[in-house]
Amino acid sequence: MISLTVRRMMLASAVLLSLLIVSNTVLSRDVIRISTTTSLYQLGLIDALLKDFTLRTDTKIRYEVIVAGSGESLRLLADGTTCIAFTHAPSMEYELMKKGSIRRLGFVGYNEFVIVGPREDPANVSRASNAVEAFIKIYRSGELGLTKFVSRGDNSGTHQRELWLWNLSGLNPRGRNWYLEVGQGMQQALIIADDVKGYTLSDLGTYLKLLSNGRLRNVIALLNDSKYLVNVYSLYMSGSSRCQAYLDDISKFAEYVMDIGQKVIEEEFKDLVNPAKGHEELVNKSWNYLAMSDANDG
Numbered sequence: 001m002i003s004l005t006v007r008r009m010m011l012a013s014a015v016l017l018s019l020l021i022v023s024n025t026v027l028s029r030d031v032i033r034i035s036t037t038t039s040l041y042q043l044g045l046i047d048a049l050l051k052d053f054t055l056r057t058d059t060k061i062r063y064e065v066i067v068a069g070s071g072e073s074l075r076l077l078a079d080g081t082t083c084i085a086f087t088h089a090p091s092m093e094y095e096l097m098k099k100g101s102i103r104r105l106g107f108v109g110y111n112e113f114v115i116v117g118p119r120e121d122p123a124n125v126s127r128a129s130n131a132v133e134a135f136i137k138i139y140r141s142g143e144l145g146l147t148k149f150v151s152r153g154d155n156s157g158t159h160q161r162e163l164w165l166w167n168l169s170g171l172n173p174r175g176r177n178w179y180l181e182v183g184q185g186m187q188q189a190l191i192i193a194d195d196v197k198g199y200t201l202s203d204l205g206t207y208l209k210l211l212s213n214g215r216l217r218n219v220i221a222l223l224n225d226s227k228y229l230v231n232v233y234s235l236y237m238s239g240s241s242r243c244q245a246y247l248d249d250i251s252k253f254a255e256y257v258m259d260i261g262q263k264v265i266e267e268e269f270k271d272l273v274n275p276a277k278g279h280e281e282l283v284n285k286s287w288n289y290l291a292m293s294d295a296n297d298g
Contacts, residue, residue: 204272
């Protein structure tokens, strides 16, 4: 069962997101709103970039951050509620770019997703040849009553990658009693997986941060996969007319992220997120593969 502490955390998170969205629906002339995936925000990367950018440029613009999964972050960006977004959901990004709703400003960085699970590894995920085989093993183990799987269930980039892997496996876990859709951010999903001794899919950075903080006692990283689990973070701007007045400021921020900001990522977030600069071919190839594969596979 999910502990009372975790349930309270889930409720508090939902309330916070609702308040953020409600309080940030109207743009003012000196405020630029940024929507971001939860993983980068929880790592502290967004705050680090904004703090350094503000100090270096002495900008008079105030940046307000709305934290949500990539799906919600992209929705807010597309309708002009936010003008900038950090996301990691290639297929959704690709579809919105095709429609002209958003425009990519550049690649921010990358790391990997990892399949995390109980130390005992009842599904033998650590012996899988790739992530798709690992998901098949988890499904079979769940059906035998040997384990649980914690899904973020929040339309985030991580959730989209998870659904893609289930699709590639040819299996559908929805509705199974071992499949827990929690509708939470990455940290909360990992803590719940640790609490129930189940499996989940996590970005490497968030997993390592919680592990180093002693928050994870029952689960460990069991599988990496350089083909299916590369995790690319990108920076986008809205195509909405509501954001046109901020084009100069958005461009300055994007230039910072793609240049000096890359050094901040490399120096302050080593082993958690890799800067895209210097790895452009790898990042671009991975993004294109994931965007096209996700789109073609539904």
